[in-house]
Amino acid sequence: MRKVRAFIVAFALGLAAVCLVSAPISAADADVPIKGTSVGTVRFDTATGAITVDKSGVSSQLGKYTVHLEGTGTFSDAGTFSGSGTATFVAANGDTLTGTYTATGNDSQTTSLITFTGGTGRFANATGKMTMICDRGPGRPEGTVLVFNVNCTHDGTISKVKV
Numbered sequence: 001m002r003k004v005r006a007f008i009v010a011f012a013l014g015l016a017a018v019c020l021v022s023a024p025i026s027a028a029d030a031d032v033p034i035k036g037t038s039v040g041t042v043r044f045d046t047a048t049g050a051i052t053v054d055k056s057g058v059s060s061q062l063g064k065y066t067v068h069l070e071g072t073g074t075f076s077d078a079g080t081f082s083g084s085g086t087a088t089f090v091a092a093n094g095d096t097l098t099g100t101y102t103a104t105g106n107d108s109q110t111t112s113l114i115t116f117t118g119g120t121g122r123f124a125n126a127t128g129k130m131t132m133i134c135d136r137g138p139g140r141p142e143g144t145v146l147v148f149n150v151n152c153t154h155d156g157t158i159s160k161v162k163v
Helices: 002-022
Strands: 030-044 050-059 063-075 081-090 096-105 109-119 127-136 138-144 147-157
Touching: 030 063, 030 127, 050 138, 050 147, 081 109, 109 147
Parallel strands: none
Antiparallel strands: 030 050, 030 147, 050 063, 063 081, 081 096, 096 109, 109 127, 127 147, 138 147
C-alpha cells in the first residue's frame, strides 16, 4: 500500500511540474494580432480643421465593429494631409477599445497610426499599436465640410486583452 501511495504522490508531483513548465504565457499579457477592414465616411471641416470619421467593418479581436475618430487636421496646398485625435472602437459585444491617432496622407490615401490606451470589458487595460491605411475618393463639398468615402485595412497588435 505504501508503494502505491508513493507512486501516486510522485505521479501527481510530476504532472504538476509538467503543467507549470508548459503553461502558456498569460493570454491577458500576450500580444494578439488585430487585422481587418472597414468602410465609412470622413468629414473634414475646412473652416475649423475638425475631423470626424465614422466607419464599420470586421476585424480579429473585435468581430463586427464600428469606429469613431475625432480630431483636427490640415491640408496643404501640395495636397498632403496631417491630423491627430482620439479613436473609439466598439466591438460586436459592446466592449470598447480606445486610443489616440496620428494621420498623414495625400490626395488619395491616408495612413493612421493608432495607439491603444484602454477601453471597457475585455479591453479595459489594453495597450498596443495598429496601422490603418485608407484609400479615399475625391471629396464632395457640403458647405465648408469636405466629405470623403474611405475603404480601409488595418494591422497591428494589442496587449493585455482578456480572452
